Amino acid sequence: MISKREIKAFLAKHPAFDDISVSQQAVSKQPSAMLAETRKVVAYARKFNEEVVRPYALTLDMTMQENPAHLPWEFVKKANDWGLYTLWIPKLFGGKGFNFPSICAFLEEIGSECLAMANLIGVHYLGFAVGCSSWNVRLIKQLCADTLQGEQSGEPALISLALTEPGAGTDVEETELMDKGSVSCHAKKVDGGYIVNGTKVFISNGHLSRWHMLIAYADLGKPSSSTVMLAVETGTKGFSFGRMEKKMGQKGCPASELMFDNCFIPDENVLFDAEQGKKLKRGLSETNMQIIDFYFAASRAGVGAFGVGAARGAYREALNYAMTSELNGRPLIDHEWVQCLLAEMYKNMALGRFAYLEANYATGMHGMYKLLQQKQMYYLTKLTPKFVIDKTILPLLDKPWVTALMRKAYFDMQSEREIDITSGLASLAKFSGTDAGIRNCHLALELMGQSGLRHDRRAEKIMRDAKLLQIYEGTNQLNRLNLFKCLIASGTPDVKMFGRQ
Amino acid sequence: MIAGLNKELNMLEKAATEFSRKILFPEREANDTFPFGPFFDSTVEKAYSVDFFHTSIPEEAGGMGQGTPALSVILEALSAEDSSLAGILFTVSAAVDILAQTGNMDDLKALTAVKTPKDMFIACPVFCNPLDITDLPQAKKTADGLSLSGSLEYLTLGGLAKKALIPALVAGESGFSYVLADLEHPTVTRSAPILSLGLRACPSVDVTFNQSPCRLVGEERKGETYFTAMSDRMHVAAAAMSLGVMKGSFKEAFEYARKRKQGGREIIRWSELKMMLSNMAIHVKVADMLVAQACSAMESAAPDRAMAARAAALHVQSLATELTTDGVQAMGGVGYMKDFGQEKRFRDAKQLQALLGASPVKRLRYIDSL
């Protein structure tokens, strides 16, 4: 019928079959117990929603409108008490070790009730993912230990990502743009560490976090190949918080300004820099892009899940409204146009979900989640008692050779295609899910008329909250460009991107 | 573009634009903090002193007797910066329209004889079509007149006005009527101002009447006729407000995109963003033409003016919600912050889409009336 060579050639044609069949390839490879684990996570999220999120969502939003300087410690402490900041810390590092893709299912659940609260939890894992993407195992271990300790002591120890600068938002998410733009957060190498000067803006959970994954640059003229990733602890001399932004929505989650004034960060807190990068296969600029792709491949799927949460929240409110209202003497829900409208909303939500699931399958096969989702590793970590891990594995994690090994496995052994597929699908998930969120909010508010406009009926809050999703973690425009770069342009090598001549 | 219809409208536009820039713009963020911050009384007083509130009141009642196009010119210009004041003027004008239809000159004269601008406020449920409310308040005939009982949600200006024009069912009859109720009467309970998506300084409340005295306005059971006639005119004004918001949003985004640099060039020079801005500019132009055309149909008393007004409103309101979503997007993170007008315009555009009823229901009614 068709020869092996032909099969190979036809399947490689654009769109490559491997790109469009990720979940089908991944399902048999990943441990089947992950599903049961995800069920547990979703049930736990629903319980948390019922007991904590839904009863408090409107009150927190209202409190923030009344007093924009309020810091929502009361919620963060609750989430900490429920163990939510360690659920996805791997068992190897002492956490509860739930599989990483299940965080998206969790964030969709929480996001469907309150995106600000979902962000108050999710951003901690964004920070964690950035730490992990350096594969500096010793520091990752320390971040995990602090979070665990924060859980035990009741004093939450969150992690934030400090990337965006006043003059560079889109630019710092793409190395090609970075070098043309004007970044300004400078890290100067001195004896024993770096001295940092500059400002970061819009940092979610900034004021609430213990650790900040700070991205600075040793050479402001060539940031892509001089990126310095630092773990900065709140309270460090020369580091202070500036203003908290007054936002349209997601009011419960602060967006902070972080200021660095001759702030000394010791070598032991350097997650990654050019010196360490030199040991790797790729050039510094390529490695820097690989790091960005590592963390955004994970976190953009998460933002896609937020978007699906918004789409679902809007759908839920619209459905409730349709079930409890009448038009022309008949229940609204009995009208054919309403049924089709709800079906459309359901579709938006479902397609957004498929997109983030697909992205996670890719990250499981080719990206950050790969190691822990390999069957042997997964069951080993799952079944090994904690005291054995504490005794045998934890002490090893401080050894430089472990970091070197992990970097070899993750940086050097990841192919360009693997980077492309994980990063491209994550961008797809990000803009599909978040566009679906906004679309459903529009539809819900239209259906609900004046009822949709009121704070006490929730839909308007979902809309205000959802708009942010199209902006952060790269605007949806940048994510479209990234999809193009990763999934389209990679097959057409002559294409010029980002204004390159 | 509406202002191009005649000289008088042109002058009105200039005055309203100046008011918008000089009075509304500087206080926009502060005014939007209501109900947590104070109500913008001084702004309302200034609007009163330049006769914005008198625009649609008939001349014989002491007003300026200007038609919907004049009102639309003002509302559009104001909404470019902040639509809350325009929302108040819209609400009062809707009530005035209904009172004028019923020939109720005494109430209208009373409006122009007031001492403070707030006394000109008449509360009216403008974010719905009363036909879509399943449990309207009931008015019972008593020896002294009518007594009103029941609840009404989202009565715009209900917390600030002394009087309200309420759609009610006169007991035992089908088809609603309008009654004028005294909101300060002890039998009337008003909720705290409802925190809404947009137009926060044009607040609404829920209200409950418990055998509250009220007076019939116009004929019994003719509420639908009055509402339809009012909305046929006021749809143009509603469209003009959305148009104003669109113009404001586009202008802000366009100016920002020419200054903000990413990737070493002004962001407007990235063709993806340029495309977004181009689409916004096209939407603004199309909306401008539509509203002007609807106003012109109204000026010339064209036979299809009502349908023109409704179609224009539905289309422009929908464009405005799309455009303001992009208006925020074009500015990235700062578009989401309160320091700029974009996030407010995004909220206001969505709020304005619900004027005179839920958008899909208005669409269905459109074809019903063909």
Ligand SMILES: Cc1cc2nc3c(=O)[nH]c(=O)nc-3n(C[C@H](O)[C@H](O)[C@H](O)COP(=O)(O)OP(=O)(O)OC[C@H]3O[C@@H](n4cnc5c(N)ncnc54)[C@H](O)[C@@H]3O)c2cc1C
């Ligand atoms: C509430 C909030 C929370 C946030 N949380 C965090 C956080 O925790 N950590 C963090 O580091 N950052 C955070 N951010 C920052 C966020 O990631 C940026 O806002 C986002 O990347 C966009 O950058 P910008 O705001 O500078 O917009 P800009 O980059 O200035 O973009 C403005 C517009 O220009 C367009 N544009 C720019 N460059 C191009 C191009 N090359 N081609 C086409 N179009 C282009 C954009 O798409 C956008 O429409 C947060 C932002 C907000 C608003």
